[in-house]
Amino acid sequence: MKLAYWMYAGPAHIGTLRIASSFKNVHGIMHAPIGDDYFNVMRSMLERERNFTPVTTSVVDRHVLSRGSQEKVVDNITRKDSEEHPDLIVLTPTCTSSILQEDLENFVERASQTTVSDVILADVNHYRVNELQAADRTLEQIIQFYIAKARKNGDLVTAKTPEPSVNILGPTTLGFHNQHDVRELRKLMADLGITINAVIPDGASVNDLKTLPQAWFNLVPYREIGPLTARYLQQEFNQPFVDITPMGVVETARCIRQIQTLLNQQGATVNYEDFIQSQTLHVSQAAWFSRSIDCQNLTGKKAVVFGDNTHAAAITKILSREMGIHVAWAGTYCKYDGDWFREQVKDFCDEVIITDDHGAIGDAIARVEPAAIFGTQMERHVGKRLDTPCGVIAAPIHIQNFPIGYKPFLGYEGSNQIVDLIYNSFTLGMEDHLLEIFGGHDTKEVIHKGISADSDLNWTSDGLAELNKIPGFVRSKVKRNTEKFARERNISHINVEVLYAAKEAVGA
């Protein structure tokens, strides 16, 4: 048992559902009690999704507990099959079904005999893997399933496309700025003359998975979701992959050079050096920014970084290598993949912290007193408490981190966005200090703006106490309206009853 207030990565089924709901026409069925379908709320709220989230629950209640699910799971699968006609139904175990130890595999077997859609059971164990690992595994599982199916049907497409092409593996629903990243990667590939064969799973159809092998290579932009699939495809079809995240100017160039090598090995003759040069010097503003006076002022400023592997590692490198900022420590909550992280950032920070305990991270921030924090929403709140600015660079995130405007983190436009994020965090901090030194924006006492400043009215102690219970941002309005109400009725002492009478009368 562990005392916990906050977690960075969600439970396993969230990962599976993120994959299922990313594909087109794939339905997730959770074997779970009432209330575990909170995923639908998150999807609908955070992504402001216009369509119903294709996830339903096969409810585990008292009856299931005493008699087992029996026909229930099978019925739910066949029902969903006839209602929605999905291509694939993914039965998703939860923490509850993990300990019920029902033979879900058997239910899947039985259901798929009567359904038009394919049915699989997500191979994830709640107690062994988290959201990210489960997503990585579920994606691999679905790809394997459809590759095997195509093999059996004899319609697997293995011949390479005539022109260089790529599969982009990993962008999902509820991924941090993923939809913008995909658009930026599409543009980057178009600029490089590379055709997009498939983007998986975001917006893809499972019926297209049989054509995955025809791409020349796979691009895996995120460390957390996609690598298992890329390795599987490499093993199976000798399809190479690039797993360098194109985040920041240097890493984007490195990613493009790696792509160049892979394509040339397969007989293309591409040279991207001029492209990299012109993008770096003229299109992206990040390189110029690093030479500008603004960035000079950031030299040696202290920052800390915390997030998932992909974003925390990339941001650490950008801060240190591209901006001359002193990263006191960099950390990740991907404990299961900590060695990779340590290897990535060891030359770019003083210290590496690998933990999923938000308390330890809060303490580590307080200890080094950085000028800016780059972390998750949790670090943003630590920053608020410590009066330190924070740029959010990784999940867990909330609705603010699903901007409508175009805000990729990857590619050359991504490097521009990151410059703004970093620079704005620091200047705000700077302004704050200057204000403190010079004693704030406005040193004059604020004189009452309202007309009722000289009140002829008295508030009784109970009235005043009740007034003080009203949240600060509406209190003065309520006070004003109540006093107006009292004056109109010649009430000279405002007590709690007058307060509420006024509320009823004028809706104060």
Add this chain to the structure above:
Amino acid sequence: MTLAEAAPQALNFDCETGNYHTFCPISCVAWLYQKIEDSFFLVIGTKTCGYFLQNAMGVMIFAEPRYAMAELEEGDISAQLNDYNELKRLCEQIKRDRNPSVIVWIGTCTTEIIKMDLEGLAPKLEGEIGIPIVVARANGLDYAFTQGEDTVLAAMAARCPTKVVESETEERNAIQKLLNFGRKKDEIAATDTEYKDHAPLVLFGSLPDPVVTQLTLELKRQGIKVSGWLPAKRYTELPVIEEGYYVAGVNPFLSRTATTLMRRRKCKLIGAPFPIGPDGTRAWVEKICTVLGIEPQGLAEREAQIWESLEDYLQLIRGKSVFFMGDNLLEISLARFLVRCGMTVQEIGIPYMDKRYQAAELALLESTCNEMGSPLPTIMEKPDNYNQLQRIQDLQPNLVITGMAHANPLEARGISTKWSVEFTFAQIHGFSNARDVLELVTRPLRRNQALANLGWEKLVADV
């Protein structure tokens, strides 16, 4: 259902598959820890529970809440670790860090399935660490959303002092008073002479303090004294409950608490409609007056006054239809109020329908429908959201009151929605807050007015 048809004579009850969206009942910790200021809520469950709380409670999680997860690990599930020792370790840590007056253990689906004997462990551990431990099994196997509060309050009801220890209570309160530097108690201070002579009355249901004040005042106008409130602001101030006391509920989801008060504390339950909307509030006060043998004064005028002040909002909703998908058990009361406002209710979805506890409310719904010439709606227990969406598609209601999972997709299909959970967190009880309820109900309609004639109501590709 058209007006031409003869209206059915009685309410129509139906039941579907129970495949609906609602919050897990452990969400009650979010409002109860704020209400009971000296408590600490420990949710004994898994990452799934923690993830829900963390996300559902939004920014509150950053305010160092007095609640936490006791996150079960694989060793706990397979009983390699000893439950008692594990819980003892965590509760000692909580005692050290926060020193609460009570620790509430929230049992979850997992503790049910692995049959962790929380009720058995609690008294033993309580003796050892010296802090009361209250056990509430607020799990998703048995309950929905607000019923979580019901399980906690039912457990609290057993802890309310009896008169036998009143001297001790006095003493404890005296110390409390000292600690508060003589701060006045939050109950309305009033000399007993303002009250009529009646048997003691205790109200149950957790409400924000301003609403407690308002309802207490409302009864005071009738000369009725509220002897106590379950829950109180502090665990140490739980009300005295003696055999023969009268009790009344303020919320429709408190059946277990009502049952516990009747059966175990031998109280007399005043079965009244709930004080939601001016009609409900009046009926609630009247029923309490009647039972306590008091002639109600000036209620009709007061109700009329409130209705008058609502007229601008009523104009917006009169004649409009509303569909409750059902997720928080407030549905019957809200529907009854909206019918009185002149709306037509097409369906009342509800997770669980206790016809005995809600009897007076159901009767008021029926009579309201008859008086307003409104067809009697179907009450759909354990609804099936998929089927409901088909019905919504057919009926095209003016307003759907639903959870966040369906709200955006419905809006994109041109159907106005109001997020149901807001009704549980907003102040909706009593005469004074009737306007707040309508503020919520009319918001989508006012938004529609503001954005009228832009021509972009339906924003999905294939409808």
